[in-house]
Each structure stands twice: as C-alpha cells, then as structure tokens.
Amino acid sequence: MASLKEVRNRIVSVQSTQQITKAMKMVAAAKLRRAQDNILRMRPYAQRLNSILSNLTRQISDDVISEYAVQREVRRVLIIAVTSDRGLAGAFNSNIFKGVNQLIAERYAAQAAAGNLTVLAIGRRSHEYFSKRGPVLGNYTHVFTQLSFDTVRVAAEEAMQGFRNGQFDEVTLVYNEFKNVATQVVRVEQLLPILPSEEPANTTAANASIDYIFEPSKEEIVRELIPQSIRVQLYKAVLESNASEHGARMTAMDKATENAGELLKSLKLTYNRTRQAAITTEILEIVGGAEALAASR
Template identity: 85%
Template sequence: MASLKEVRNRIVSVQSTQQITKAMKMVAAAKLRRAQDNILRMRPYAQRLNSILTNLTGLAGGEVVSEYAVQREVNRVLVIAITSDRGLAGAFNSNIFKGVNALVRERYAAQAAAGNVTVMAIGKKAHDYFSKRGPLLGNYTHVFGKLSFDTVRVAAEEAMEGFREGRFDEVVMVFNEFKNVATQVVRAEQLLPLVPAEPNPAATTTSNVDYIFEPSKEEIVQTLIPQSLKVQLYKAVLESNASEHGARMTAMEKATENAGELLKSLKLTYNRTRQAAITTEILEIVGGAEALAASR
C-alpha cells in the first residue's frame, strides 16, 4: 500500500491537472464561440458563390473552358490535409490521418505505389505526421496562428498553380466538418478539377431564363472560378478551426471529469491509509502498555 505522503502528492498533482483542464476548457469555449460565428457566416457565402459559378458554367453550354475544369487521367494527386497546430483535442488530428490514409488506400492506391501522391499539410500536426511519410508541398505549419483569408489564399494558389501546370491531375481536401461541439465529421472533397454540376429537375424553369451578362460571360466565369476555389479552401480551414476548438472543449471537459473521479478514489485511498496507520499506532501503544504491565 502506498504511503500517506505518496497519496498526498498524487492528490495535489491531480488537482493541479484538473485546474489546467478546466482553464483549457474555458479558453476553448471562448475560441469556439468566435470560430463558430466565423464558419456560420462563411457557409452561406461559399455555397452561394459555388451555386452562381455552377449556374454560369451550365448556362455557358460548353462555350467557356476553364483551365481549372480540365479532366485528365489521374496519375498525380495532391491531398490537402487540414489539422491543428496543437494537440490535446481528443481524436481530432488522428481522424484526419486515418481519413487521408483510407482515401489513398481506397482511391489512389496505384498512384501511391508509384510515389505520385503529394500532401499539402495545413497545420503543424499534419506537417509533423506526413513529413515522415512522403513529399510535402509548401509549409503551412502556423496558418491558425493568424487565421485569415490571405494566409489560406497562398496555399490555395500553390495548389491551383500545381494543377494548372499539370503537376497534379486531382486535388482533394480532407478536413473535419463542424457539426456541433461534440460532433466533427471527416470530409474528403474534391477541389480540382471542378466537378460539373449535376442537372437539377426542380431548376428546369430557371435554366431557360435569358440572362444579360456584363461584362462577358467568359470574363465573369474566369474571374469567379479562382475566387471560388480559394473560398472553398478557406471554408474548409474555418470548418477545421471550429471543429478543433469543439473537440478540445469536449476533451478537456472529459479530462476534468476523469480527474474528479480519480480524486475521489485517491481521497478514499488516503483516508483508508490514514485510518490503517492510526489503528496500527493504537495497537502498538496498547501492546507496549500491556508489555510494561506484565513486566512489573
């Protein structure tokens, strides 16, 4: 059985850890509120921009050809893995690692065997993990330190340039989509080439509307496509950012609860050990008294 001092030291250690996890939970909750507001504001804009783009390309009837819509045989692949810069967020980062590995195994096994799968790691955890397993494109280890559209735009432009120059035939994003504080879903979305819009029977009445384009249809589409691609990547990063804080808040709450349970167990052990020590001392005193009485 552990001594009283050892149990006392463990109680103090667990109490200190519990205070840290409580503080981290509060910080994550504050950051989550801001991150959740950002993604909730961003989603409608990104969806509307993508809808406008698909409608315009559909109306173009094949007249407008974009360098970002070229369909090629998939020999070289770029996977954009989005994680966090820090840990202590439960399975948040490991789920991305598993998602990327599963994607490569199920969809790009031949390309991986030929060494033609490249990873763009956004977030320090992704960089540390994938740098040991193959080539990386760029260095985006501290995007979340000063998260803004401009910092993500650089990564998007590098991926777009690689596709445009033919160094990659397909670009896929893997990230955690924010659902709520306790739920984050790993998503794999194709960024390039642009996926043609599927015909929507409910929209047949609007597809025959005669639009007036100013400036030209081609110029509008060519301007919107790069902007839309950058926005889609920025949206994925915002989703991951909100998911990170939600996962960390949940993990720290669970850690705080576990620390409380451990404290209860340690205090019970401490009281039992203390009671056993007192009982032993009483028995020793009584035994000594009886020995003295017998010797007289």
C-alpha cells in the same frame, strides 16, 4: 499499499491537472464562439458563390472550358490535409490521419506506390505527421496563428498552380466539418479538377427561360469566379476545421476534468483508508507496548 505521503502527492498532482483542464476548457469555449461565428457567416457566402457559378456554367458554351476543369488521367495526386497546430483535442487530428490513409488505400494506392502522391499539410500536426511519410508541399504550420483569407489563399494558389502546370492531375481536400461541440465529421472533397455542375431536379422551364444581362461576358465572369470559388472552398474548410478543433478540445478537456474528479474521489478514499490503517496500527502498538510494560512489572 502506497504511503500517505505518496497518496498526498498524487492528490496534489491530480488537482493541479484538473485546474489546467478546466482552464483549457474555458479558453476553448471562448475561442469556439468566435470560430463558430466565423464559419456560420462564411457558409452562406460559399453556398451562394457555388450556386451562381453552377447557374453560369450551365449557360456557357461547351467550347469554353476552364483550365481548372480539365480532366486528365490521374497519375499525380495532391492531398490537402487540414489539422490543428496543437494536440489535446481527443481524436481530432488522428481522425484526419486515418481519413487520409483510408483515402490513399481506397483511391490512390497506385499513385502512392509509384511515389506520385504529395500532401499539402495545413497545421503543425499535419506537417509533422506527413513529412515523416512522404513529400510535403510547402510549409503551412503558421496558418492558424493568424487565420485569414489571405493566409489560406497562398496554399490555394500553390495547389491551383500545381494543377495548371500539370504537376498534379487531381487535388483532394480532407478536413473536419463542424457539426456541433461534440460532433466533427471527416469530409473528403475533390478540389480540382472542378466537378461539372448537375441540373437541379426542381429547375422549371420558366426559370430556364429567364434572360440575364451579363457584364462582362458570361465566359469572363466564370473564368474569374472559378479561381475565387476554389480559394473560398479551401478557406471554408480551414474555418470548419478551426471550429471543429475548439469544439473537440472543449469536449476533451471537459471529459478530462470529469475523469480527474473521479480519480480524486478514489485517491481521497484511498488516503482515508491508509490514514485509518496507520492510526489503527499506532493504537495497537501503543496498547501492546503498555501491556508489555505492565506485564514486566
């Protein structure tokens, strides 16, 4: 059985840990509110942009093909993996690692075996993990330090340039989508080449017959919108990941605080039992010594 001093030291240590986890939970909650507001404002814009782009691409001629829509044999692949800079967020980062590894095993095993698979790691944890396992494109460990569209745009431009130059035949995005504080879902989306738009089931002949006036031409608008849509898609994924990170950390720290409380109860019970046993032993020693002294007289 541990001594009273050892138990006291453990109680103090757990109490200090509990204070830290409480503070981290409060910080994560404050950051989550801002991150959640950002992604809720971003989603309608990204959805509307994709909707406009889909409507335009249905109306342009087939001979106008964007350089970002060219379908090639998939020999060289780029995977954009979005994680956090820090840990202590439960399975937030490990889920991305598992998702990427599963994606490679199911879809890109041949490219990985041939050494034609590259990772663009956004977030320090992602960079540290994948840099030990293969080639990593660029260094984007600073993205979440000053998160903005311009910061993420640099990563998007590098991926787009690699696709245009034929360095990559396909670019896939893996990130955590924010659902709520306790739920984050790993999403795998093809970023490049852009997928052809599908005709919605509820499109009517009346809607199809509307004659729009475009200035400049439809083709030029599409050429401008597609790169912007790709940048927005990546920025939205990073915002989703940022909100998911804070939600996951808040949940993890809340659980850690609860576990520390349960451990404190157990330690205090152990301390009281140990203290009672020590007191009982001392009383028995005193009584035994008194009896021995009385017998010697």
